[in-house]
Amino acid sequence: MKNISNNPGLYIHIPFCDTKCGYCDFYSITNHSSRSEFIESLLKEIRFYGCNPANLAGLNKSVFDTVYLGGGTPSLLTEFELTLIFEELNTFFTFSANCEITLEANPGTVNKEKFQFYKNIGVNRLSIGIQSFKDDELKYLGRIHDSAQAVKTVEEAQNAGFDNLSIDLIFATPKQTLDDWLFSLNKGIALNTQHISAYNLIFEEGTPFYKKLIRGQIFDKSEQEQERFYAETMSVFAKSGFEQYEISSYARSDKYYSRHNYKYWDHTNYLSFGPSAHSFWDGKRWSNVRSLSAYIRDLKDAKSVVDFEETLDRNTRIFEKIMLGLRTKKGIDLKKFEREFNIPFLESYATNNKKLLDGALVEITDGYFHLTQKGIMICDEIIADFIPN
Secondary structure (H helix, E strand, O other), X not given: OOOOOOXXXXXXXXXXXXXXXXXXXXXXXXXXXXXXXXXXXXXXXXXXXXXXXXXXXXXXXXXXXXXXXXXOOHHHOOHHHHHHHHHHHHHHOEEEEEEEEEEEEOOOOOOXXXXXXXXXXXXXXXXXXXXXXXXXXXXXXXXXXXXXXXXXXXXXXXXXXXXXXEXXXXXXXXOOOHHHHHHHHHHHHHOOOOEEEEEEOOOOOOOHHHHXXXXXXXXXXXXXXXXXXXXXXXXXXXXXXXXXXXXXXXXXXXXXXXXXXXXXXXXOXXXXXXXXOEXXXXXXXXXXXXXXXXXXXXXXXXXXXXXXXXXXXXXXXXXXXXXXXXXXXXXXXXXXXXXXXXXXXXXXXXXXXXXXXXXXXXXXEOOEEEEOHHHHOOHHXXXXXXXXX
16 A cells, blocks of 8 residues: 555654543643643653663664654644654654654644644644534534634645645534534535544543433434444545545545554554553553653653553454454455464454355455455444454
8 A cells, every 4th residue: 555654653642722522532631831841741751762762672773654743732832842842853763755744733723824834844744623514513512613714724724735634523423413414524525635534423431421421411322323324424435536444534545544543553663752642662552641740740750651561462462453454444464464473364263254254244355354334334343253252
C-alpha cells in the first residue's frame, strides 16, 4: 500500500480542551493554568528519550515517518508553544523527507493565520473534530462550534493549502435520526475532504453520557438501529468514491490513508509523549500517568512518568495481530503471520475460519484473510471468537 511503512511514528498528547464533551473518554482538562509547566515537562520527556536512545533498541537509528499531535485540543496551543515542541523533536529525532505530520484541530480554536503557521512549521495533514453539521446535535454533544464555523474551518484550511484534510463525525447518537446523520455525512463529503473518520457513538465508562445512560436519562440506540446507520454509512461512502480501509476510516484513495493510525493497526513501533500517552516498541507496551499534575511533578523530580508497562506474551501478540488485522480492509497477511508466529493461520483456526468462510463473513484475496462487508457488520463478534482461552 502507498504511504504505509515499517518506520516508527511519534505521538504527542496535548491534554487541554475548552470544554469537556459528554461522550469523550480521552484524557483532557479544561483548566489551562499549568500550560507553561506542561510544555516544559513535555520538552523534558522528549529530551529524555532523545538523550537515552539505548533504552529502546534501534531508537538511535530510527527514521520516523509520522508525527501526530492529538488530545485534547492541540489547536489551542500558541505558535510559541508549538515552535518549542517542533524544535525539540527536530533536535533529538530523525524524520523522513515525506514525514506525515498531523495536527488535530477543532472549529472555534483556529483561523486562517493559524493554518498558515501550521503549514510553515511542517504540518501537512489536519484532522478536524467536527462530529456533526447539525447545530442541535453539536449543542447536545457539548461542542463549542456551530455548523457554519465547521464549514468555515474546512474552507479556511483548504485556502491555506491543506490538501490532506480529515474530519471526524459521530453517528447513532441518542437523538439523531438516520436522516440527520446522512445530512452530516453528505455535507462532509461535499466539502471535498480527503478522509473521514465516522465513529459509532460508544458510551465509555466514566463519561457524562455513560452516567446519564446508567441513570436512564438518555438511551442508546438498539443494535438493529446501529447496524442500519453503519450499513447506510458504508453505502454512502462507496457511492461517493471513498474507500473504507478500516472499520471507521474512509479515504478518497490509499494516498490519504492515515499513515500514523495504520501503525497502531499493524503493530508498528510508535513512541508517545504527554500525560496518558501510550507507546509500543518491539512487543513492549507502556503508558504514561493519566494526570497532568503527576506528569509535571514526576518530570520535575526526574522520575519516570510511565504508569503501566507490559511485554506482550505470544498469545497476546497473536490475538492482537488477528484483532487489528481484521479491523482493516486489507486483513491478515497469511504469509507474514506464519513467518512471525511459525504457525499457519488457516489451519490453526480451522474451525473458526470454516464457519466464517461458509457464512460469507470473510474472504481470502491475494494471500490476505479479510472480512467481507457482511462480516464488517459484526466485526466485534467475529474477533471475540479468536480470544485465547
